[in-house]
Amino acid sequence: MSKTKSHNIIDRKPLSAHTNTFSAILPPPNITGSLHLGHALTATVQDVIARWSQMNGLNVVWVPGTDHAGIATQVVVEKKLFAEKKITRQEIGRQAFNQEVMKWKDEKMSIIKKQLENLGVTLDWHREFFTMDKKQSKAVFEAVIRLFDDQLLYRKKSLVNWCCSLQSTVSDIEISHREIVGRTYIKVPGSRHPIEFGVLTDIAYKLNNSDKEIVVSTTRPETVLGDVALAVHPNDKRYQGLDGATVWNPFRKCTIPIIYDKSVDMNFGTGAVKLTPAHDLFDYELANKHNLPIINVINESGDITSEYKEFTGLPRFEARMAVIEQLKHMNLFRGSYEHKMLIPLCSRTGDVIEYLPKLQWFINCKDMAQKASAALQNGDLKIEPEHYHNQWLLWLDNSRDWCVSRQLWWGHRLPLFETKYGWIAAHNKEEAIKKLEIKMKLSRDEIQNLKITQEEDVLDTWFSSALLPFSSFGWPDETEDLKKFYPLSVMETGHDILTFWVARMVMLGTYFTGTLPFKNVILHGMIRDAHGRKMSKSVGNVVEPDDVIKGISLEDLREKIQDSAKSGLISIGELEKALLGQKKLFPDGIKECGTDALRLTLVSHNIKNQVIHFDVNECYRNRMFCNKIWQASRFVLMWAAEKNVVEYDSPKPITPAEKWILSRLANVVSKANISLETYNIYIASTEFKKFFYNDFCDIFLEVCKPVFQQGSELEIQTTCQILLHILDTSFRLMSPIMPFLTQTLYQVLPGKSELHLELTDYPKSSEYIKWSNEQLEFDMKIVKDIISVIRRVRSLNQFSKDQSEIILVSKHHELLQQFKNIIQILSGVNSLYLTTESPNLTSQSIMDSAGDHSEIHLLIKGGSLEYRKYYNLLTLRQKRIEKQVANIKKSLSSEYHIDYNTNNITETKEDKLHSLTKEIERIKMYIKTAKERDPSIGDKNVQ
Known part of the structure; x- marks a missing residue:
C-alpha cells in the first residue's frame, strides 16, 4: 500500500475550449506555518470533486497557491525575530525585515507544498501562485488603480479597529470577542499587570449652574476625557424636560449638551450614556448624526494624548485608575459593580482593540454589495448550506465601505502617490508623473520640481485574495486561460470566511469582469x-x-x-x-494511518455541518478498513489467478446471492454519483463502507468460499468474474477518496497493469441499473435479519455450532428454502430445520424472533446439566454488563462530558450504553424463558 509520487501527478487530457471544463482554485493557505486539518479537509474535498470530474470526462484545472497573509505573517516573523535574536522590526528596518519574511515565506511554501503532495492532491502545480508574486501583484495594482480612477477608492478619517501592539488597523475577522460575566483580570500586551474588566463605573455629571446631576454607567472611565455629550432616550421619564440643557465636563472644563436619541438603551445602567465618539462605534455614529465633535484622547500606542497634561503619556488602562481616583477626589464617583461584557481582542496579538479615528483608504462597496445580494436572491448564485443565506444578505445589505489600508510593512504597498495636486494612482512613480502631467498639463519645469511620495500603507490581504478567481488565470490580460476557465465551476471553502472572502470575490469579480466568479458556493464546517x-x-x-x-x-x-x-x-x-x-x-x-485513511476520515462527515469532529481513533479504524479492502482483494486475486480469469466486464450471475450482490453494487454506484454531484461526499463514503464491509466481505465472500472448495468449474469461473467485476467497480468508485490504495490494487487486476485510475471512467448508474433488483434486496434483508438473530443468540449464550441446532419457523418458508445454504454458512450452524409451524420443544431450548416474520429456536445439546450451565453463564453475563452500564452512566454525567456533550466520544458512549441496555433486556428475556421452562433452576445455581 505504499504511495509513489506518480500517483499525485496526472497527465490531464488535452485542454480545449470546445469541451466541458471543471475549474477551481484551492483557497490559498497562509504562509504563517504548516497546514492543519482544516486545510487538509478543504484540499481533500476539492481533490475528490476534481478527480470525480476528471473521471467523468471533464477537463480539470485546479489551481494551487499560497497567501502572503499580511498581518498574521508579520506577527509570527516579529515574534520569531525577538525570541531568537532579541531584535524588533523597527531596529532592523523595513527592507531587512521584509527580507526576513521572504526567507520565512520560502521555507513555509516548501513545507506546504510537500504536505499537499502527501495528501495525494492532483493540483496543477505549474499554475502555482503566491499572492505577492509578479503576476498577482500586477493584478492587484491594476485593480486598485481602476477603483481609484473610477472614484470608488477614496481616503477619509473614520473609526477603525486599531491594534496598538501591531500599530495597524485590522479587519473584523481578525477580532475575537471574549465574553466575561463579571470582574475578570486579563493580561494585556504591554501592561505590567493584569487589567480589570467586567466592571461598570458610575460617574456623576453636574447639570450646568445646578446642584442636580445625571449619573452615567461606563466600562471605560478613562474615555471621560473625550466626552462630547450625554445621550438619553426621549421616552425615558427620568430625563424629561432637559431640552437644551448642558452638563459640566470636569476634565475638558467645558459644558457638553444632553441629546435625545431613540437608539439609547433605557435599561442599560442608569439609562444615560456618555458619548466618546473617537473611541466607540455607537458613539461615533451618534456624533455624526447630531453633528458633535470627535475628540481623540488615546493615541496609536494606547497612551493618553498630550491635551491632558495630568494624564499625558499614561497607558490607557493605567489612566483608567488615575481617572477614577480623580473622580473620587472631585466627589463625582458613584460606585462600581460587576457587569457582563464582550471584549474585542486582536486574534494575532491578544491586545484589546482600540477604536480610533484614522485617515484610511476605503472602497465604496454599495453598488457591488447590492449586486452580490441580488445574485443570490435571483438564483444566479447558489450557496450551500442554505442556512447561510441570511448571513450573506444581512452582511451585504448592511455593508459598510471597506477599509483596505493597513499600517504594515509586509504586503502590497498601495500604488497611490501624493503630490501637491492631490493623489494619483499608478503602477510606479514614473507612470504617476506621466498621468499627472497629462491630467494637470504640467510644464517640464513643474515636473522636474514635483515632489511625489508613495503611500506607506499596504493593502488588506483580503483584497488580493478576492481577485484570485480571475487573477490566477492572467487577468488583467485577456488570456486564453481566462476565457476557458473563468468563471470557476465551484468555490468550496470554510463557512467562517463567507463574508470576508467569498462575498468580496463576488463583488470584485462582478465589478472587474462583469461576470460572477462562480455560481456555486459550498461551505464546510470547522474542524x-x-x-x-x-x-x-x-x-x-x-x-x-x-x-x-x-x-x-x-x-x-x-x-x-x-x-x-x-x-x-x-x-x-x-x-x-x-x-x-x-x-x-x-x-x-x-x-x-496513511493518506487514504486520513482522506476517508475527513470526508466521512457531513462537511456542510457547522462543526466537524475529528478523532484520530476514527482515522485508525479507517486504516483497518483499508486493510480489509487489501486482504479481501488478495483473496479474490489469488483465486482469479489460479483459475486464469481475465474477462469480467460482463459477468452472468446464476445464484440469488450473485444477483443480490450485483444489485447492491448498482445501488451504491447510484448513491455515490448522486452524493458526489451534490457535494455530499460522506454519503458516498458511508454507503461504500457499508457495502464493502457488510455486503461484500461479511456476506458474499463468505458465501463464495464453499464455491471455491466444492463448486463446479463453471460456478467458480462465474464467481471469480463477479468478484473481479465488483473490485474493478469498487476501486473506481473510491478512487477519488482513496487514490493510493485503489490505484495500487487496480493495477493488479487482470488486464489493468498499464492503466491509471484517474484516467478511467467513473462508474455510471446507467451502466449498472440492469443489475438492480429491489425484490431480491428485500428478500435478502429478511435473510440477513434472521442471520443476525441467530448470531446474536449464539453469541449471547456462547454456544459453538457443535453445541446446538436451529429450528427456523417462518411465514417466508419458500423464500428461506432458496437461501438455506447461505443462512447456514453465515450463521455458523451445522443443523438448520425450516418449518412453518412452531414445534413442541423440550425445556432445553432458547427462542428469539426476527421481526414479526420468523422465530428462531436454538436447541441445546447436553440435557438439563448443560441448560443449567447456560443459565448460570447468562446471569453472570447480565451482572457484568450491568457494571459496564453503571460506569458509562457515571462517565456521561461527569463534568467533563457536560462541558463537551456534543462530541464524538460522548455520542459513542451513548451508543454503547443503548446497545448494552438492549443486550440486558435480551438476556433477561432468555433468563425468564429458561425459568419458565425449567423452574428448578434459580439464583442458587449461580457460581
Whole structure:
C-alpha cells in the first residue's frame, strides 16, 4: 500500500475550449506555518470533486497557491525575530525585515507544498501562485488603480479597529470577542499587570449652574476625557424636560449638551450614556448624526494624548485608575459593580482593540454589495448550506465601505502617490508623473520640481485574495486561460470566511469582469477535536495531517510544541497547558494511518455541518478498513489467478446471492454519483463502507468460499468474474477518496497493469441499473435479519455450532428454502430445520424472533446439566454488563462530558450504553424463558 509520487501527478487530457471544463482554485493557505486539518479537509474535498470530474470526462484545472497573509505573517516573523535574536522590526528596518519574511515565506511554501503532495492532491502545480508574486501583484495594482480612477477608492478619517501592539488597523475577522460575566483580570500586551474588566463605573455629571446631576454607567472611565455629550432616550421619564440643557465636563472644563436619541438603551445602567465618539462605534455614529465633535484622547500606542497634561503619556488602562481616583477626589464617583461584557481582542496579538479615528483608504462597496445580494436572491448564485443565506444578505445589505489600508510593512504597498495636486494612482512613480502631467498639463519645469511620495500603507490581504478567481488565470490580460476557465465551476471553502472572502470575490469579480466568479458556493464546517474544542497549539490538540499519515510519538509532539514556544508563538504558560493537553489526548502518540485513511476520515462527515469532529481513533479504524479492502482483494486475486480469469466486464450471475450482490453494487454506484454531484461526499463514503464491509466481505465472500472448495468449474469461473467485476467497480468508485490504495490494487487486476485510475471512467448508474433488483434486496434483508438473530443468540449464550441446532419457523418458508445454504454458512450452524409451524420443544431450548416474520429456536445439546450451565453463564453475563452500564452512566454525567456533550466520544458512549441496555433486556428475556421452562433452576445455581 505504499504511495509513489506518480500517483499525485496526472497527465490531464488535452485542454480545449470546445469541451466541458471543471475549474477551481484551492483557497490559498497562509504562509504563517504548516497546514492543519482544516486545510487538509478543504484540499481533500476539492481533490475528490476534481478527480470525480476528471473521471467523468471533464477537463480539470485546479489551481494551487499560497497567501502572503499580511498581518498574521508579520506577527509570527516579529515574534520569531525577538525570541531568537532579541531584535524588533523597527531596529532592523523595513527592507531587512521584509527580507526576513521572504526567507520565512520560502521555507513555509516548501513545507506546504510537500504536505499537499502527501495528501495525494492532483493540483496543477505549474499554475502555482503566491499572492505577492509578479503576476498577482500586477493584478492587484491594476485593480486598485481602476477603483481609484473610477472614484470608488477614496481616503477619509473614520473609526477603525486599531491594534496598538501591531500599530495597524485590522479587519473584523481578525477580532475575537471574549465574553466575561463579571470582574475578570486579563493580561494585556504591554501592561505590567493584569487589567480589570467586567466592571461598570458610575460617574456623576453636574447639570450646568445646578446642584442636580445625571449619573452615567461606563466600562471605560478613562474615555471621560473625550466626552462630547450625554445621550438619553426621549421616552425615558427620568430625563424629561432637559431640552437644551448642558452638563459640566470636569476634565475638558467645558459644558457638553444632553441629546435625545431613540437608539439609547433605557435599561442599560442608569439609562444615560456618555458619548466618546473617537473611541466607540455607537458613539461615533451618534456624533455624526447630531453633528458633535470627535475628540481623540488615546493615541496609536494606547497612551493618553498630550491635551491632558495630568494624564499625558499614561497607558490607557493605567489612566483608567488615575481617572477614577480623580473622580473620587472631585466627589463625582458613584460606585462600581460587576457587569457582563464582550471584549474585542486582536486574534494575532491578544491586545484589546482600540477604536480610533484614522485617515484610511476605503472602497465604496454599495453598488457591488447590492449586486452580490441580488445574485443570490435571483438564483444566479447558489450557496450551500442554505442556512447561510441570511448571513450573506444581512452582511451585504448592511455593508459598510471597506477599509483596505493597513499600517504594515509586509504586503502590497498601495500604488497611490501624493503630490501637491492631490493623489494619483499608478503602477510606479514614473507612470504617476506621466498621468499627472497629462491630467494637470504640467510644464517640464513643474515636473522636474514635483515632489511625489508613495503611500506607506499596504493593502488588506483580503483584497488580493478576492481577485484570485480571475487573477490566477492572467487577468488583467485577456488570456486564453481566462476565457476557458473563468468563471470557476465551484468555490468550496470554510463557512467562517463567507463574508470576508467569498462575498468580496463576488463583488470584485462582478465589478472587474462583469461576470460572477462562480455560481456555486459550498461551505464546510470547522474542524474540532473529538471533544468539540477548537484546535489550538495552546490547548495541545493541534493535529497536523502528516502526523496522522506517518504517525508520531508523544515525544515528537512535545518537541513541536516546545519549538513553538522557543519561536515566541505561544507563551510559557500556554506551553505547560499544551503539554498536559497533549499527554491526555495522545498518551501513546498518534499511530500511522496513511493518506487514504486520513482522506476517508475527513470526508466521512457531513462537511456542510457547522462543526466537524475529528478523532484520530476514527482515522485508525479507517486504516483497518483499508486493510480489509487489501486482504479481501488478495483473496479474490489469488483465486482469479489460479483459475486464469481475465474477462469480467460482463459477468452472468446464476445464484440469488450473485444477483443480490450485483444489485447492491448498482445501488451504491447510484448513491455515490448522486452524493458526489451534490457535494455530499460522506454519503458516498458511508454507503461504500457499508457495502464493502457488510455486503461484500461479511456476506458474499463468505458465501463464495464453499464455491471455491466444492463448486463446479463453471460456478467458480462465474464467481471469480463477479468478484473481479465488483473490485474493478469498487476501486473506481473510491478512487477519488482513496487514490493510493485503489490505484495500487487496480493495477493488479487482470488486464489493468498499464492503466491509471484517474484516467478511467467513473462508474455510471446507467451502466449498472440492469443489475438492480429491489425484490431480491428485500428478500435478502429478511435473510440477513434472521442471520443476525441467530448470531446474536449464539453469541449471547456462547454456544459453538457443535453445541446446538436451529429450528427456523417462518411465514417466508419458500423464500428461506432458496437461501438455506447461505443462512447456514453465515450463521455458523451445522443443523438448520425450516418449518412453518412452531414445534413442541423440550425445556432445553432458547427462542428469539426476527421481526414479526420468523422465530428462531436454538436447541441445546447436553440435557438439563448443560441448560443449567447456560443459565448460570447468562446471569453472570447480565451482572457484568450491568457494571459496564453503571460506569458509562457515571462517565456521561461527569463534568467533563457536560462541558463537551456534543462530541464524538460522548455520542459513542451513548451508543454503547443503548446497545448494552438492549443486550440486558435480551438476556433477561432468555433468563425468564429458561425459568419458565425449567423452574428448578434459580439464583442458587449461580457460581
